[in-house]
Amino acid sequence: MPANRFNAFTDYGVGIGLRIPHYKHIFEKKPVVDWFEIISENFMCDGGRPLEMLDKILEQYRVVQHGVSMYFGSAEKLNREHLKKLKQLVKRTQTPWVSDHLCWGSVDGRYTHDLLPMPYTFAAAKVTAQKIRETRDFLEVPIAVENVSSYAEFHVSEMTEWEFLTEVVERADCGILLDVNNIYVSSFNHGFDPFHYLNNIPAERVAQIHIAGHSKYRKYILDTHDHPVIDPVWKLYARALQLAGKTATLLEWDDHIPSFDEVHHEALKANRFIQQTETAIA
């Protein structure tokens, strides 16, 4: 399923995150890149250099918006002013879909600027799905929610993470941004089988896939996005493609960012798995 209603029936290939240290290279060398993912919040300002750079990118590249502060899982109502700013950006970028995380991070108007894990409860699923629906109706673009990596679990949880993800996306009738690295990180931190997770989510809703590197410590893994993708994560990626079909894929590299070529080369490794999937289907 190269295209579905959760990614606006697009057929995007392998992209990378747009990062400031790469601007110079991109503008000078104009490399061929299928698409860039931008962090919406970095461009939800009123003017200046960020928007100038974005407009230059938009002249030549396809861009998809990925957010970090919608906090669909916060128990509070959506912030209308925030949504208006986001919609302005959606109009500017013409993003085919918008993604953000299945998490919370603010309470009583105070922001942690983190992607905090959800308690996997029906009440949480209900409020989260409602906010995703409202956001989609306001922005008028499909929404995909991303599974986050986590380091803690709640006593109060009433289901597993993959059951919660399924509950939310089916209630909201939205897409999934499937982060296979996050599944790997959480499977280590919480002791579950990552393939069991993959096999038990509605694959037909996957709009996009994230791949990334992480930092392993003795007792836990931190999702640092500062390394190449490790083999077990590529294996999960291959399985995700088997289940969901060829899907728009993006490599995240956010810290200790190497050269553009190095990041792009790492991302393009995904093509090998995509080709294998296409061959298998053929």
Add this chain to the structure above:
Amino acid sequence: MKRSKPTDSSSKPKPPSPKRQTLGELQDLQRLMAKTVMRPLTPAAKMNPCWTDGTPTRNVVAGFIKPNDRLTAFERLQLYNRQYWFRLLDCFYEDYPGLRAVLGERKFTRLAREYFSACPSASFTMRNLGQFLVHFIESHPKLVAPENQLALDMARLEWAHIEAFDNAAETPITPDDMLDADPQSLRLGLQPYLTLLRLNYPLDDFLIAVRRDQGLRHEASNAMENQRKRLPNKFKNFQRSKTIYLAVHRHRNSVFYKRLRADQFALLTALREGSPLEKAFAKAVESGSAARFQPKQITKWFQDWSALGWFCHRVEAKSK
């Protein structure tokens, strides 16, 4: 006819299904977790072992977080607690290199810790982390003593830099637009990205040097850097008290610090406060430079400022 459910007399009574979480309980849980995550770390960068009421934090945390076979609930939540503070401090370090240079690492970190404890982020973007800092320093002078005025000036200048970097730019008014206007009633707006500052220390060159030295926000400050190819240690004069007037602004999407004369500052400040042009001139004259205040010169100022795009329609006027 309604049929009753078949009963299974052979099955054992089922355990009552666990009580499901309510929306109110979800909110309470998120409040409790946010409070834990946002609490200041110990000097050793660990989660505070003592809860706000004096009980052990581990007991509070164990009440809502599960342990696993490698980490206790306390250790698991500590990962979030540490990440929260490291993230804020990283951003603060990057946005306020000048204040860090003025206060030194220890005092700066203490200020950051106290500031974020009192004023947690109230915005979706970390760009606004420093929005209450000037006010906080004013109300907590001990934290920056004895460099009080210096620290306050630097915090003002660095916040103005952030505002200049990406605040809105309204459509500029050109001198032609002003030609037929009546100076008694003409009220000009100043661009939202422009901040006027009266500082007690000449911090502009010092901050330019510090920023260049640290290679921060390079995409914003190239223009300033190109102007001043000198090293920070050549800017020691910043500690000698001397009043300066600055316009912190943006031109072709680069941030600049432009020195103003006292009368220019008075004139622009009056315009920003909503005085009509003629009244603003009068205020500038009152500022004490009347002798040098020639019409020809004023025309030149307005030409320069218009060329920089500083004037725009006032927001109230627009909304009317």
